[in-house]
Amino acid sequence: MLDYHLHTNFCGHGKGDPSEYVRAAIDRGLDEIGFSCHLPMLNKPDPYHAMPRYMLPVYFESLRALQKEHSGSIRIKIGIEADYLEGYEDMISYLLSAFPFDYVLGSVHFLDQWHFTSRAGRDQYSEVDPVEVFPRYYEEVRKLIRTGLFDILSHPDAIRKEFFQPAGSLDDEYKQVAELIRDEGMCIEMNTAGLRREAGFIYPHPDFLNICLDKGVPITIGSDAHRPEDVGRDFDRVMERLRGKDNVNIALYSRRKMEKIPLSELAWS
Ligand SMILES: [Zn+2]
């Protein structure tokens, strides 16, 4: 079993250093993990949200050392979670190419200035209209995919909350996004933080997951842990959700190359 979405104290809002996450992962019986701290923000540096730029080489080298130290017990991948920021594509591309990352999670956390995934951003939900916000979110997601800069669409449907639901079916949005992901050779992430962030489901929403699987989009799995105790959290529920589904392929990454394996080959007890 893998967990490809781990944060650490490289960002101001993460707790615990990377070695604590490795220990937690080994204790939980994971055989592959990937770190995905937040790529430095290019529009307005914010060490609480994302590591400062000068820390990027330190991040990379300290994970390299951990990889070596634990090579006998667990595979450690060096990933990164990057915000899609319109107008900053060249700078994002430059930073991503400066290090041989294993994979890049592409995320939409903002709609204009609204950081809807943050604690402060939660209050603004009461001021916006779902009829306007949902289409905007999926348009941002489509733009993210079209940049070709990212490997994995991270926490799809992160805009959705139990208290903030779309007015009607999102199937048309989901189909368009799923086809783009497939055509770009990306995958989607099943992210258990949805259960902890008032979405009421493991991201993506079940309707979106089914459409992605129908279209042959592979998946990866992440806890979005921001503290060591959340590594591998609720993965039994991921397996429950996938049980009985045909043709589920898990995407693994090395140096930004995807390898697909059938779900049945994933060990998880
Ligand atoms: Zn974070």
Ligand SMILES: [Zn+2]
């Ligand atoms: Zn995120």
